[in-house]
Amino acid sequence: MKVVHVSQPVTAGVAAVVLELAVAQRDRGWAVTVVCPPSGWLPARARELGVDVRGWAASRSPGPSTLTETVRLRRLLNELSPDVVHLHSSKAGLAGRLASRGARPTVFQPHLWSFETANGSLRPATTVWERFASRWTDLVVCVSDDELAAGRSAGVTAPAEVVCNGVDTTRFFPGGKSAARRRLGVPEDVPLAVCVGRLAELKGQDQLLAAWPEVLRRVPDAHLVLAGDGPMGASWRARYPGSSVRWEGHTDDPAAWYTAADVVVLPSRAEGMALVPLEAMACARPVVAFDVGGVRQSVADAGAVLPPGDLAGLADAVAARLADPASAAREGNRGRRRVELSFDRGRMTDQIAVLVEKLTASERAS
Known part of the structure; x- marks a missing residue:
């Protein structure tokens, strides 16, 4: 062949x-x-x-x-x-x-x-x-x-x-959060949301950044990491300044960031079926995402799936998981089982x- x-x-x-x-x-x-x-x-x-x-x-x-x-x-x-x-x-x-x-x-x-x-x-x-x-x-x-x-x-x-x-469930797997944070230089005790993806309008990080002040109102010590680069990077950095947001740039090791996270966010405007939720779920992390192509089918009960563009709902879902890590961990475990069964x-x-x-x-x- x-x-x-x-x-x-x-x-x-x-x-x-x-x-x-x-x-x-x-x-x-x-x-x-x-x-x-x-x-x-x-x-x-x-x-x-x-x-x-x-x-x-x-x-x-x-x-x-x-x-x-x-x-x-x-x-x-x-x-x-x-x-x-x-x-x-x-x-x-x-x-x-x-x-x-x-x-x-x-x-x-x-x-x-x-x-x-x-x-x-x-x-x-x-x-x-x-x-x-x-x-x-x-x-x-x-x-x-x-x-x-x-x-x-x-x-x-x-x-x-x-x-x-x-996704490769031997590369993306549940790991120690504390060890991952030490390696990445993230304080062990901060509530951490992570968004992995190209910095482009389609991927919607600007929507997450617009909702982030409300997350901070609910969880004042929260931090957000944006792992990725792209055409909108410089513009968004200028438009959304703040010490609680870390612009990590391109990463060759997204699994480390998933492992370090309390919640992984996918604010995309459109998708076919994104790999980021599947990779995060394989690492036993809950996912918050808009209901665009393939998201509901992949995430199911391993996080929150929201109407596209619902910034208030996005902020509420992210803040809820940062404030209640035990509940978030249970969703993450469900995600790992789901990936093993259906998305290997x-x-x-x-x-x-x-x-x-x-x-x-x-x-x-x-």
Whole structure:
């Protein structure tokens, strides 16, 4: 079996899923290649783990360079001649399906539909594209029931399956809070909320920062750590000053921050199924999040799921868990059990492998 994974972006959750799938499929004895831009940690990490990587210069968003990027990708795919092309996220889905146009079995995994993040006139255009591209898509893999429902509501007719994201429960596991805080330089006795993610409007840290003064009113000694970097970092630092907020920047060890936390917050405006809640739950930490794509399905009773944009509810839910660590710990334990049962990475990679094998078997039969 020859599989090519095409990915843009090359960092954060999408890259993590691509790497997990590539390594698992390589371990099955498949010939696996990751095609992606040469920047970011994905290509370097994939090579370290023995996965073949081919560079593909591509920007994150569609634009004037898309035609050139599509031509480059078409040449790469012709050279590699895979049995299956697996496209990850909107940009790879655009270029990859234009490049192949149904010539070889194609799996598209949106990791959040483009029309859910586009603004203005681009939103209807992306919806029309996703409908049209169904003809060149043998299988859509959605990471949550919400993502599948959104695609069907938008008129995406390609065959589709839900395969929920999974995390490595041997890397993310319950650990000692005190030891983690000592290592990270966090006072042992402060109530601590942690938010891990790219500093971008879609991830919604500005909503958490706007609610934070009310958390402080309820829990005056509380601290907030924002672990991540991104385009909105400088602007938000200037807009939301305060000694109770620590801007940690990018971290290569999110598990340490989950372990140090009393509660993990996901204030996103949109998601497919975010990895952050699953990773936090695997570390036995409660999650407070807005009810965007996949959150209710993943978190369930391991925290609080709030209406999108409910800043008062967000502040109340965060403060309640900081003020009552025993109750928060019980939610965290429920989360760990939930991840072990339903969101382990092995379950995810096995389900994808079965779907790819069925797809190629059907192609051979036809």
